[in-house]
Amino acid sequence: MTERTLSEAEYDAITDAAAHWCMRLHAADCTPAERLAFKQWHDADPLHAFEYEAMLEIWTVADHLPRVESTAAPAPASRPRSRSRWSRLAVAAAVLALGLPLAAFTGWNLGWLANSYQRFEAGASVRHITLDDGSQVELNLGSELVYANYKHERRVTLKKGEAFFDVSHDAQHPFVVRAGQGQVRVTGTRFNVWMYQDQVRVTLVEGSVWVTSNQALANNGSRLSPGMQASYKAGDYQPQVREIGPNDSSLAWRNGKLVLDDLALSDALPLINRYLDHPVMLADNSTGALRVGGIYNLNEVQNLVPSLPKVLPVYLTRNKDGNPALNSIGQRPANN
Structure with a gap:
């Protein structure tokens, strides 16, 4: 499947919509009808989801910016934090949209922003892709992932489906695959990640990986050796680990x-x-x-x-x- 090509105006419209929804969903007065409308917009096109995630990165930057002081009358007591965060989000978005070198350098250096994003999806056939870091990935049918290169890590988010990774080794720049509520952390290895709804299964072929079932508990996980498989689902405190035999069929999809x-x-x-x-x-x-x-x-x-x-x-x-x-x-x- 080839990547879509959009005009600058079309891409800007999607980015503007992502910024709008990011602010509305974080607002205290966001209504159920708005949340439903957002879900419909988000699910209508994978690029919508990708741009919204990028806007969430900007929202994170906004949390690190100093609060905007105003000489105007104070806002109502029930919404001071929301108004302040909206102001900081606007500042962050404006700075990043202008592409100022200093802002870009600062965001990268602090680990807030990636210096490259890639989005890939496979349709009715297996797709072979190369990430910016040189890592090779095979995407199974109907699968989708996003790759972002941060200063302190290379990050893949498996949105849906299944992927086999042959990771380019870089001990100083770990490779992290987020799938469901957990993640897989490596420096260079070959492994498979299968995901369906909230279920995830990681199969290691070569090297070593650290698997956690909760991204917020990065130290609570299991280290896999070749020939081992870890499974987890939403709510699991630890992944379930087992050894697989030589006739295991987890990778049959590659054929x-x-x-x-x-x-x-x-x-x-x-x-x-x-x-x-x-x-x-x-x-x-x-x-x-x-x-x-x-x-x-x-x-x-x-x-x-x-x-x-x-x-x-x-x-x-x-x-x-x-x-x-x-x-x-x-x-x-x-x-x-």
Whole structure:
């Protein structure tokens, strides 16, 4: 997939919208209707999400700027902090938008701002990309990431999907992958990160990585050696670590395959749903305990769900959200 090319006016409009939403969402009087409108704007285009994250970096800079003093009458007592932060955000945004060399140097030197951003996404095929630091990345179908180079670290945010990293070694400039609520920290190695909703799985091929399940608790983690895998989900205090065998299928996607090795449906569906527009749900725990296996081409995973009733004692219905639901034979249709 090629990168989109926008006119300067189109790009400026997106940046202006990102600044507007950043200020409104941090305002005390932001309404539920505004938050809904923001979500619709944010989700409408990956570039909207990317520009909003960049604006949040500016918001962080605003917190470090001195408070703006005013000789005018004081603001109402209920909103002094919001007004002050709006003023500092405006100062930070104006300085950064003008691109003053001193501001850029100061922001970089203090570790507030990155000197480069890259956004990549893969559509219906695996995509091979090279980051600015020389690291190589393979993006699985339907995956998206953002790369930013800061003074003290190289940072990737895996927005969705899966990626295999071959990281350029730099002991003084760690490489950090943020996925879900946790992160992976390395200096140079080869590893895979899979993410679906709030579930994350890290598989190490070469080198060493430090995996944490909570970005706020960077010291509470586990160090992986080659042949080990760490898994976590939202709310986990520590990642769950296990050794994987030589026949582990976690990296089969790099060969265009999805391998289900006699898995319970409850474990298989997250792997399947990663490739579907509408996730398949389970009617109950007994349905989730049924086991499934097989090797499937990634581009044909959407055909797997309709075929399940042919190989398992299940039938398909739809829940109230319109998503397909699997019911084991003998169970009543799912109504939730």
